[in-house]
Amino acid sequence: MTARGPAPADGRPWPWLVPAVLVLAAFYAVPVADVLRLAFSDATLVRPPERWTTAALSALLADPALPAVLRTTILFTAVNVIALQVFGLLIALTLVRGEARGLRGMTAFRTLVLAAWVVPGIANGLIWQMLFDEAPYGTLNSLLGLAGFGPVAWLSDPEMALVSAVIANLWQGTAFSMIVFYAARKGIDPVLYEVAALDGASPWRTFRSVTLPLLRTAVAVNTVLVTVQTLNTFDSILALTGGGPGRATEVLALFTFNTVFYNLDLAGGSVLALMLFVVAMAMAVLVHGWLGRAR
Amino acid sequence: MRARLGDMATYAGLALLAVFFATPFVWMTSLALRTPAEIYRGAARLIPDAPTLDNFARVLSDPAFLVYLWNGLKLSAFGGALAVALAIPAAYAFSRLDFRHKQATLVAILAVQMVSPLVILVPLYRWMERLGLLNWDLSVIALYGALGMPLAVWLLKVAFDAIPREIEEAAIVDGAARWQVLTRITLPLARPGLASAFVLAMVTNWSQFLIPFILLERDADWPISVAIFNFAGSVSASTTQLLAAACLIAVVPAVAVFAALQRMIVSALIAGAIKG
Numbered sequence: 412m413t414a415r416g417p418a419p420a421d422g423r424p425w426p427w428l429v430p431a432v433l434v435l436a437a438f439y440a441v442p443v444a445d446v447l448r449l450a451f452s453d454a455t456l457v458r459p460p461e462r463w464t465t466a467a468l469s470a471l472l473a474d475p476a477l478p479a480v481l482r483t484t485i486l487f488t489a490v491n492v493i494a495l496q497v498f499g500l501l502i503a504l505t506l507v508r509g510e511a512r513g514l515r516g517m518t519a520f521r522t523l524v525l526a527a528w529v530v531p532g533i534a535n536g537l538i539w540q541m542l543f544d545e546a547p548y549g550t551l552n553s554l555l556g557l558a559g560f561g562p563v564a565w566l567s568d569p570e571m572a573l574v575s576a577v578i579a580n581l582w583q584g585t586a587f588s589m590i591v592f593y594a595a596r597k598g599i600d601p602v603l604y605e606v607a608a609l610d611g612a613s614p615w616r617t618f619r620s621v622t623l624p625l626l627r628t629a630v631a632v633n634t635v636l637v638t639v640q641t642l643n644t645f646d647s648i649l650a651l652t653g654g655g656p657g658r659a660t661e662v663l664a665l666f667t668f669n670t671v672f673y674n675l676d677l678a679g680g681s682v683l684a685l686m687l688f689v690v691a692m693a694m695a696v697l698v699h700g701w702l703g704r705a706r
Numbered sequence: 707m708r709a710r711l712g713d714m715a716t717y718a719g720l721a722l723l724a725v726f727f728a729t730p731f732v733w734m735t736s737l738a739l740r741t742p743a744e745i746y747r748g749a750a751r752l753i754p755d756a757p758t759l760d761n762f763a764r765v766l767s768d769p770a771f772l773v774y775l776w777n778g779l780k781l782s783a784f785g786g787a788l789a790v791a792l793a794i795p796a797a798y799a800f801s802r803l804d805f806r807h808k809q810a811t812l813v814a815i816l817a818v819q820m821v822s823p824l825v826i827l828v829p830l831y832r833w834m835e836r837l838g839l840l841n842w843d844l845s846v847i848a849l850y851g852a853l854g855m856p857l858a859v860w861l862l863k864v865a866f867d868a869i870p871r872e873i874e875e876a877a878i879v880d881g882a883a884r885w886q887v888l889t890r891i892t893l894p895l896a897r898p899g900l901a902s903a904f905v906l907a908m909v910t911n912w913s914q915f916l917i918p919f920i921l922l923e924r925d926a927d928w929p930i931s932v933a934i935f936n937f938a939g940s941v942s943a944s945t946t947q948l949l950a951a952a953c954l955i956a957v958v959p960a961v962a963v964f965a966a967l968q969r970m971i972v973s974a975l976i977a978g979a980i981k982g
Contacts, residue, residue, distance in 0.1 A: 424808075427799035430792050431815070431859060438826060438852035439818050445829035502723060509716050512709065520720050522965050523727045525972070529960045531913035531931045534953045537938050538730050541737065541946060548746045550733050582730060590972065594979035614712070629979075636820075643822040646915040650935060664824055671828055672920065684825040695817035 443688060450681035457675060467678035476658060476666070483573065484642070484663040490577050491584065491641045492634060498581060499588025499633075504622070506589075507596050521589075528586035536650025539579035540566070543651075569659035572652050576660045579651055580644060587640070588633055595629035596622065635694045642690060663687060734957075737950035738762065745946050761951035770925070771933070775955070778929035781843060781918065782911030785850025789907040790862070790900060792855045797862035798888055802871070812863070819856040823849075823916055831920055841923055849917050854907035861906070864977045865899020866892060902974035905967055912960045930956045 450467060452460030471477060502524060509517045530538070542550045543565035552562040565575045599622065607617045645664035648654065654661035654669070661669070664687060671680030732752070737745065739757040765771055799805075800812055830849070831840075839845045873895070874887045882890070893900065915931045922928055928936070934956050938949055964971065 424799045424803045424805040427795040427803070428811075429795075431796035431855060434792055434852045434855055435815070435818060438830070438849065439821060442826040442829040443821070446825060449829065498723075501719070505716055505719055508712070509720070512713055512716070514713060514716060516717075516720075520724055521972075522968055523724060525968055526731070526961045526965060527727055529909050529913070529964045530957050531915065531960070533913075533915045533931050533935045534957050537934060537949065537953050538734055538957075540938075541950060542730060542733060544946075582727065590975050591979050594976040597976065639820045643824070645824070649915075650938065664822060667824055668916070677828065677832075681828055684822075684828050687822050688825045691820040691822065692817065695813075695820050698813070698817070 446681045446684050446688070449677055450685050452678055452681075454677040454681075455675050460678070464678075467676075467682050471679050471682050476661075479658050480661055480663055480666045483659070483661060487573060487577065487580075487660075487662050488638060488641045491580050492638050494577065494581055495584050495588050495637050495641075496592075496630065496633060498585045500592045500626075500630075502585065502589045503592035503596055504618075506593060524586045524589055527582050528584075530583060532583070532644070532646035533650045535579055535583050536647040536652075539575065539582070539647075540651050543575050566652055567656055569656055572656060572659050576648055576651055579647055580641065583647065584637070584640065588637060591629055591633045591636075592626065595626050599625050632698055635698045639691050639694050642687065734950045734954050737947055738954050740947050742945075742947065761947045762955070765948060765951050765955060771952070771955070773926060774928055774930040774933035775959075777843075777927060778912055778931065778956075779959075781846050781850065781929050782908045782914075784847045785911045786854060786904045786906075786908035788847060788851030789854025789858045790904050792851055793858035793862050793903065794888075794893070797859045797866055798892065800859065800863045801866035802874070812860075815856045815859050823853060823914075827916060827920060834921065840921055841927060843922075843927065846918055846921050849921070850907075850911045850914065853917075854910060858903040858907055861903040861974055861978050862896065862899055865896045865903075865974065868899075868977070869895045898970055899974055901967070902971045905963060905971055906975075909960050909964055 449460060451463055451465060453462060453464050453466060454460035506517050506521060544550060545552060545562065545565060545567060547553065547556070547562070549562075551565065555561070555563065564571055566572050603621050603625075604617065607621055612620065642662075643664055645662060645668055648660055648662060648665055649668070652660045654665050663683065667680055667683040667687060670676050670683055674680075736752050736754065738761050739759070740754045741756060741758055741760070744751060744754050744756070796815070800808060834840050834845055869892060874891055877887045877891055878884070912929075913931060914929075915935065918927075918929050919932045919935070922932070925936075934949075934952050937952055
């Protein structure tokens with residue numbers, strides 16, 4: 412009797428990959444190509460492109476708003492990427508320690524952090540807007556008042572507004588880094604910690620010499636993922652400050668959104684979208700390099 | 707002794723963080739239970755003197771609000787299901803078949819996940835407008851399916867990898883075609899992975915704002931995420947309690963589903979993160 416049917420691990424992959432490839436082509440590849448075309452055209456949202464031009468690009472480069480937007484974006488992203496990972500790592504390691512010691516409440520705490528993660532971005536912005544309410548009866552200001560401190564201009568002061576936006580983003584975003592670091596920490600061989608304990612290494616020394624070096628790949632990959640996520644964030648800022656006061660919290664993604672859908676400047680918005688895309692892809696290439704090396 | 711001190715430090719640290727993470731939820735609840743007069747009392751009264759469910763009743767008595775919730779549920783559930791359905795064949799091929807450039811293709815699919823919806827929405831909006839596909843829930847669902855697919859491929863591949871090949875090989879030797887093996891054996895065994903991928907995609911869709919905001923122009927088609935943004939634009943400070951109630955209503959379904967299933971979802975994510 413001969414074996415019928417396909418042999419294991421054999422078979423052509425393409426029939427299986429067709430749905431995914433079609434979706435990627437229709438919803439990613441072709442649109443991105445179209446963005447590229449629109450970026451070098453004179454199209455607006457209500458008028459099709461008529462000729463090739465770099466007018467949109469040069470208009471954008473001459474736009475005095477752009478340096479401010481880029482500065483805000485870099486500041487917002489950099490502070491978030493550092494703070495998200497410091498918090499995420501801190502929480503992940505504390506949870507692992509608590510679980511190893513059999514402490515109660517670890518799952519409850521993890522659930523709480525994850526709950527903030529699934530709050531819709533718009534709701535996140537609205538919720539923090541209420542917390543940052545600057546009226547005397549506003550949440551944080553009235554709490555500060557009870558403690559004897561003066562009111563803080565959470566959202567009306569340009570510098571403070573950016574800090575507030577970072578706080579709101581930290582509240583929501585920390586869970587992602589927590590999961591990544593939690594998973595990576597669980598993947599470390601426990602024997603290493605036993606050896607460190609036998610050698611009488613202090614917790615700090617163990618962290619420096621065992622945990623941190625072995626989490627390096629996770630930190631590298633997570634840095635990239637979190638950077639891209641933060642860069643793409645705009646709905647929570649839209650709901651929290653609308654980008655204001657002035658342009659104090661207008662990040663690149665929000666600027667793109669406003670350019671296309673409020674100013675109806677399709678060509679200019681496409682140039683901005685292209686910038687977002689190039690940064691994201693550069694980051695993806697970095698991840699690929701790290702993953703390739705780790706394997 | 708040292709371990710005990712460490713435990714205390716652990717609890718102290720987590721307590722501090724718990725205050726930060728819990729405050730927005732606690733405060734929204736407090737505001738949503740207040741009468742208009744009590745809003746002005748600020749932090750002096752965390753638990754209102756006269757807690758009231760009026761705000762929830764008022765928000766939910768608006769029939770439009772129920773429609774928004776239903777729209778949100780419909781769009782995110784069908785979008786999540788579509789994402790998983792699109793991902794199954796590809797994930798199966800990545801898990802079971804050997805082919806050239808497999809690793810590179812898999813990383814490319816994940817890289818796609820990094821493209822902001824904003825980037826692809828610019829051209830898609832124009833095409834859909836020209837083809838008359840705006841204001842159509844199927845357009846939004848299709849887009850949700852496309853956006854959710856890459857992560858679903860990754861999660862399902864990991865789930866399929868966890869199922870021993872021997873089980874499938876027995877069926878193949880018995881003469882079953884590969885697609886029969888997939889539908890009859892692999893998929894039923896991968897139920898937790900499928901469920902995790904679906905719930906994650908669905909929760910992401912529930913949070914989506916940009917796509918429905920741009921593609922759906924009619925009030926009656928909006929999901930809850932767009933509706934509360936619009937609602938917030940229409941309220942003055944005297945209705946803070948209503949906005950708080952509306953936000954809670956938008957947030958609670960996603961949080962409840964996620965909290966109930968978090969053990970399953972977190973283990974799926976962790977498996978994915980380790981493999982990745």
